[in-house]
Amino acid sequence: MADLRELYQQVILDHNRSPRNYKRLPDASHTAEGTNPLCGDEITVYVLLEDDVIKDVGFQGSGCAISQASASLMTSAVKGRGTDEAEQLFRAFHDMVTAGPDAPADSKALGKLAALAGVRQFPARVKCANLPWHTLHAALTGVHEPVSTE
Amino acid sequence: MTTLHQVSRAKASAPPVLDLRRIRADFPILGHLSNGKPLVYLDNAATSQKPQSVIDTLTRYYQAENANIHRGVYELSQHATLAYERARAKIQRFINAAEPHEVVFVRSATEAINLVAHSYGRSHLHAGDEVIVSVMEHHSNLVPWQLVCEATGARLRVIPMTDAGELVLEEYERLFNEKTKLVALVHVSNSLGTINPVKQMVETAHTNGVPVMVDGAQGAPHLPIDVRDLDCDFYALSGHKMFGPTGIGALYGKAALLDAMPPYQGGGEMIRSVRFEKTTYAQAPAKFEAGTPHIAGAIGLGAAVDYLHNLPWDLIQAHEYDLLTYATESLAAIPGVRLVGTAREKASVASFVLDGVHAHDIGTILDQEGIAVRTGHHCTQPVMERLGIPATARASFAFYNTREEVDALVAGVLKVREVFG
Numbered sequence: 005m006a007d008l009r010e011l012y013q014q015v016i017l018d019h020n021r022s023p024r025n026y027k028r029l030p031d032a033s034h035t036a037e038g039t040n041p042l043c044g045d046e047i048t049v050y051v052l053l054e055d056d057v058i059k060d061v062g063f064q065g066s067g068c069a070i071s072q073a074s075a076s077l078m079t080s081a082v083k084g085r086g087t088d089e090a091e092q093l094f095r096a097f098h099d100m101v102t103a104g105p106d107a108p109a110d111s112k113a114l115g116k117l118a119a120l121a122g123v124r125q126f127p128a129r130v131k132c133a134n135l136p137w138h139t140l141h142a143a144l145t146g147v148h149e150p151v152s153t154e
Numbered sequence: 155m156t157t158l159h160q161v162s163r164a165k166a167s168a169p170p171v172l173d174l175r176r177i178r179a180d181f182p183i184l185g186h187l188s189n190g191k192p193l194v195y196l197d198n199a200a201t202s203q204k205p206q207s208v209i210d211t212l213t214r215y216y217q218a219e220n221a222n223i224h225r226g227v228y229e230l231s232q233h234a235t236l237a238y239e240r241a242r243a244k245i246q247r248f249i250n251a252a253e254p255h256e257v258v259f260v261r262s263a264t265e266a267i268n269l270v271a272h273s274y275g276r277s278h279l280h281a282g283d284e285v286i287v288s289v290m291e292h293h294s295n296l297v298p299w300q301l302v303c304e305a306t307g308a309r310l311r312v313i314p315m316t317d318a319g320e321l322v323l324e325e326y327e328r329l330f331n332e333k334t335k336l337v338a339l340v341h342v343s344n345s346l347g348t349i350n351p352v353k354q355m356v357e358t359a360h361t362n363g364v365p366v367m368v369d370g371a372q373g374a375p376h377l378p379i380d381v382r383d384l385d386c387d388f389y390a391l392s393g394h395k396m397f398g399p400t401g402i403g404a405l406y407g408k409a410a411l412l413d414a415m416p417p418y419q420g421g422g423e424m425i426r427s428v429r430f431e432k433t434t435y436a437q438a439p440a441k442f443e444a445g446t447p448h449i450a451g452a453i454g455l456g457a458a459v460d461y462l463h464n465l466p467w468d469l470i471q472a473h474e475y476d477l478l479t480y481a482t483e484s485l486a487a488i489p490g491v492r493l494v495g496t497a498r499e500k501a502s503v504a505s506f507v508l509d510g511v512h513a514h515d516i517g518t519i520l521d522q523e524g525i526a527v528r529t530g531h532h533c534t535q536p537v538m539e540r541l542g543i544p545a546t547a548r549a550s551f552a553f554y555n556t557r558e559e560v561d562a563l564v565a566g567v568l569k570v571r572e573v574f575g
């Protein structure tokens with residue numbers, strides 16, 4: 005049976021209760037919207053890019069604990085990194101949450117993001133964890149239509 | 155129509171004795187486990203479970219009775235045709251329609267509404283005309299009308315509701331004018347549980363010379379339906395929500411309206427004669443049943459209607475009222491829980507929100523306890539917007555649910571509070 009405690013770890017509950025970087029960047033150079041229409045999760049990601057480095061990043065929106073915590077952890081993880089590093093993290097994160105319930109999590113590469121590894125055991129919630137990342141990716145690559153992970 | 159108030163009065167004089175154990179035994183899935191726990195199925199508004207008699211009817215049809223209908227001269231085909239038409243007559247009696255040919259088989263309630271929107275809507279609506287809908291419509295009874303409005307230049311007018319989830323009838327009456335061409339109204343709200351005063355609202359519309367389409371997807375699972383008493387012009391039924399198969403539904407339409415409407419889809423079965431110069435169409439309902447229909451589904455829906463017909467409805471309604479009252483009181487007693495949809499006339503639907511916890515997290519944690527509820531906007535985004543909430547968790551009960559299952563739900567919600575500290 006999937007483990008609730010692993011899904012709702014203290015880190016996740018904490019980031020859900022007090023999300024980091026929950027802010028609009030008035031001087032954002034890149035912005036994108038993500039929505040999962042079926043569950044109603046909505047997020048906007050703001051990025052201030054300078055010389056391919058994420059100088060600042062913020063998000064706003066509403067959704068479940070998983071999507072809120074994922075956005076909060078993501079913004080903390082990518083701030084100050086180059087865009088290709090951020091894209092690498094995105095791929096590693098994506099692989100982790102879609103790896104299937106029994107795969108080991110490569111927590112070294114992911115650092116704090118590994119707190120979301122529990123999502124693997126809850127297939128219905130993978131899209132919640134992924135939404136902020138797809139939205140960040142859309143912002144960095146200049147997609148103007150809202151993205152979705154449903 | 156018996157209202158819940160009447161049922162509650164009846165309850166006071168004669169305590170209900172519904173043999174729940176026997177009823178539950180009719181639904182094989184209710185004995186199954188989910189996540190290692192006994193399944194507590196509280197998502198009946200999304201789809202209901204099926205009694206063994208419906209499952210057996212489908213199996214028997216495919217094992218021994220399968221043939222296309224209205225075509226073969228051979229015995230098997232004639233038998234299938236008879237069974238299909240007999241199912242139509244069962245549904246006619248179930249909703250007290252005047253004639254069997256007032257019942258059109260469709261895929262779902264959604265298709266029933268699209269049929270009316272497409273056929274009746276496009277032939278009757280013109281630029282500047284108005285269609286009245288309510289703020290609590292399921293997207294199924296909203297988007298088809300938006301599409302017709304886009305195509306014809308007509309526009310939607312919206313009946314507002316109170317915070318409790320009751321339509322404001324004075325506002326409804328004020329919406330009528332000489333441009334009003336149709337009212338499309340949900341009988342029972344899937345997200346709030348509200349039972350709308352359809353009969354009275356139909357009367358108002360008819361006083362203004364306007365026909366009414368009723369979305370009855372959530373009506374038939376909870377209430378005896380009498381389309382002649384309601385005097386509605388169209389009524390949509392969803393097979394899978396009334397203990398029948400998926401992929402089948404029915405549209406009731408008054409004969410005079412159906413006869414005057416153009417076809418919805420073209421194909422076999424719906425024609426009288428086909429020539430390149432001119433094709434003429436069959437009468438309703440065949441006119442609206444192009445192609446090979448879901449024969450097994452229709453016959454299975456007939457079996458569901460037989461099953462419902464044999465239930466003690468006074469006891470069923472008293473039991474559902476008891477479940478609703480018990481669930482409402484038990485949930486409301488949990489700190490941080492707020493019930494959404496508190497209309498006086500309600501079907502057994504308990505939508506709720508929990509302070510600081512998103513509905514999806516509630517759903518995931520309840521799922522671990524074997525409890526199936528729906529979370530989200532329930533295809534009623536305008537309701538969520540009106541109430542200023544992103545989503546609710548919804549427990550929707552059928553007559554086979556028990557007080558013990560309400561207890562399990564309450565224990566599950568307490569667990570959610572525990573996880574979220």
Ligand SMILES: Cc1ncc(COP(=O)(O)O)c(C=O)c1O
Nearest residue numbers: 262263264292294344369371392
């Ligand atoms: C009020 C209401 N109308 C219409 C529908 C659509 O019914 P169907 O699934 O038969 O298309 C639903 C189902 O969710 C509903 O609850």
